[in-house]
Amino acid sequence: MTSTILTTPAVALGTWAWGDSGEVGDGYFGSRLTAAGLREVVEKAHANGFTLWDTAAVYGMGHSETVLAEALKGYARNEYQLSTKFTPQIAGDGDDPVADMLEQSLHRMGTDYVDLYWIHNPADVARWTPLLIPLLRSGRIGMSASRTTT
Numbered sequence: 001m002t003s004t005i006l007t008t009p010a011v012a013l014g015t016w017a018w019g020d021s022g023e024v025g026d027g028y029f030g031s032r033l034t035a036a037g038l039r040e041v042v043e044k045a046h047a048n049g050f051t052l053w054d055t056a057a058v059y060g061m062g063h064s065e066t067v068l069a070e071a072l073k074g075y076a077r078n079e080y081q082l083s084t085k086f087t088p089q090i091a092g093d094g095d096d097p098v099a100d101m102l103e104q105s106l107h108r109m110g111t112d113y114v115d116l117y118w119i120h121n122p123a124d125v126a127r128w129t130p131l132l133i134p135l136l137r138s139g140r141i142g143m144s145a146s147r148t149t150t
Helices: 035-047 059-072 097-109 125-138
Strands: 052-054 081-086 116-119
Touching: 035 059, 059 097, 081 097, 097 125, 116 125
Parallel strands: 052 081, 081 116
Antiparallel strands: none
């Protein structure tokens, strides 16, 4: 585990509404943003110094993570931070549901780590929190010093 302290921006841009199906006429919770429109949001945000993106496995049952990853294509991974969440209410019953959900999120977002990984709804925090530690130590959660160098 690294001793590097993660510095987060004061503002995170949430992508809950990006979890809609995105089908024509369905819109993104009424916003009617297309993939091109969401890409424009990312470009304007990036140009204005917004770099922390927040999503969750439960937002559109993973669709938000997929749409966000698509909108961020072309940006180097060290140019932005990703925050996603473990949601106990949709956890599987495998040996390590926290790691399983994180792996699914990483796959959808096309990355090998997230900067922040939260317990989305504090259901049974004592059960889930210890399972975050190995993920932090593995480098799948948090920024290591090697990732921040250019």
